[in-house]
Amino acid sequence: MQARMIVTLRQGVLDPAGEAVKGSLAQLGFETVEAVRLGKVIELELSETNEAEARASLEEMGNKLLANTVIEDFQIELL
Numbered sequence: 840m841q842a843r844m845i846v847t848l849r850q851g852v853l854d855p856a857g858e859a860v861k862g863s864l865a866q867l868g869f870e871t872v873e874a875v876r877l878g879k880v881i882e883l884e885l886s887e888t889n890e891a892e893a894r895a896s897l898e899e900m901g902n903k904l905l906a907n908t909v910i911e912d913f914q915i916e917l918l
Contacts, residue, residue: 840885840893841918846906847878881905890917 848854857875864872883900887893897915906913 840887840890842883842885842893842897843916843918844881844883844897844901844905844913845878845916846881846901846911846913848876849910849912852910878911893917 848857854876857877860877861872861875864875883897885893885896887896894915894917901913901915902908
């Protein structure tokens with residue numbers, strides 16, 4: 840089973856990398872961009888075939904390693 844985890848900074852957490860990208864976009868002429876928030880996409884291949892167990896395993900992976908749950912949120916997609 841293929842899965843994707845999307846990790847993003849929580850609302851209210853400063854994103855200096857996003858601000859740098861926003862500034863660079865403005866310099867390139869894209870002045871209509873009002874905000875940029877950067878995150879990461881993690882693609883996983885699981886041997887699990889049960890969807891509920893796969894979700895539970897992915898939740899545990901996100902909480903224990905793949906996301907810093909103090910400042911980041913994550914979403915899980917089963918593909």
